[in-house]
Amino acid sequence: MAASSQAARPITGRFVLITTVAFFAIVISVNMVMMRLAITTLPGTEVDSAYSASLAYQREIVAARQQNERDWQVQAHIDRRPDGTAAIALEARDRAGTPLTGMNFLARLERPIDRRADRAIEVSEAGLGSYRGHADGVAAGQWDLVIEGDADGRRMFLSKNRIVLN
Template sequence: MRSQVITGGPFTGRHMLIVIVAFFAVVIGVNVTMAVLASTSWSGLVVENTYVASQEFNGKAAAMRAMASSGISGDLLLRRDVIQYDIHNRDGSPAVVDDVTLTFRRPVGDREDFALALTKTSEGHFEAKHRIEGGDWIVETVSRRDGVTVMHEARRIDTAEFGQ
């Protein structure tokens, strides 16, 4: 018995050139795509001046420790188009605060970032009407009394946690 092998012809230098060009075209195409996506999705900017930020770090850390030891804490609640923030003392009583500002930032990208000044509805209770898009957010909360920061916190949230 004889078996016949049918081939499509010899593998030539032209075939090898096509393989090499196709390989590098894919590599370059992927690199260009990743570079474009990276440059359009996030500014990369964390602080304006890293040297100044490093010099201010110890002072900010001490202030944050003092705020944490004060026992004041806040609770954020998102319901449809209403944002509520309750701030209270260690014993649960409402904290005396004049104004609360919330800054919503996306973990990646800054196109959807926004800040809200909440309206005081009662002592320790603030709210605003604003629609929050779904997904992950970093919410920075600053509470002040007589112009002095009483509470400054940041937390990462997912709107799904709030039933959004």
Template sequence: MSAHIRKPREFTGRHMLISILAFFAVVIGVNIAMATLARKSWTGLVVENTYVASQQFNEEARNGRAQAALGWTGKLTIASGEVRYSLVDAEGKPVPMHGVRMLFRHPAYEAEDEALTLAAATGGIPGNTQAFAARHMPKDGVWIVEIDADAGLTSPFRDVRRIMISKGALQ
């Protein structure tokens, strides 16, 4: 009778190389996946001091609820090198304003942020003589527009929008 004794498999240098390569492939793959997800989901929101911002959140939320209760709607148009803004109440009637300030914030580059003060204008938005306008052509791309409209309230009516500009016009 002949007995075959099987030799145990050895862990060779080739096995070690495959193990190390597999480990680093998984680590690099997970890093790429996480970086891609972070880049796609980043809102661009940056604050200088997160603690102070968190303390102000409840007050801002309260102001936002009070403003929403008014039922006002802002109308923003950007075309032909002009930015125009107006407010209408819940019934669609124009809300008289005393002034409008805007901040065009680029989501990724603070150096491209631009502040505007709009002047009273007439026409352009049918049925509304309470529009404010300024000559301005934002670059094409995504912008966060922060609008503060002085409508005689204790604090300005605040309208914040994320918009897309293409070929000099609001999309």
């Protein structure tokens, strides 16, 4: 048998201390980076105050019942163009099929995961019961299309639908 020309290095207290400190320094550093990324990319909350939202809940139920009783038909069509512009077309009719005129429609594209990406759409009346609008800088992907219709300063219609824009 050949004798090894180099003897194995003994594990000393200094070596154990350095490796233990290095291990925990790496773990803590990675945790701090992940925490920083989680905090800076947090999209926010759905509502700013759950208490205020709960107080308005009964009014929302009454408004939804009144909207169902009106039985309005609001059809929306939205397209995203390659330049990032989204165009929306609304057709609004009452229960008898008569076009709704003089309404103030507001539309919003809301990102389900990040409120900072929300886009308002300016909508104006284009004809009898026909409303048109557009928004710039709309990315492809999933969005919530929120449509609100006001008449005489009172919300008469609310719709929220999940859509996919290509």
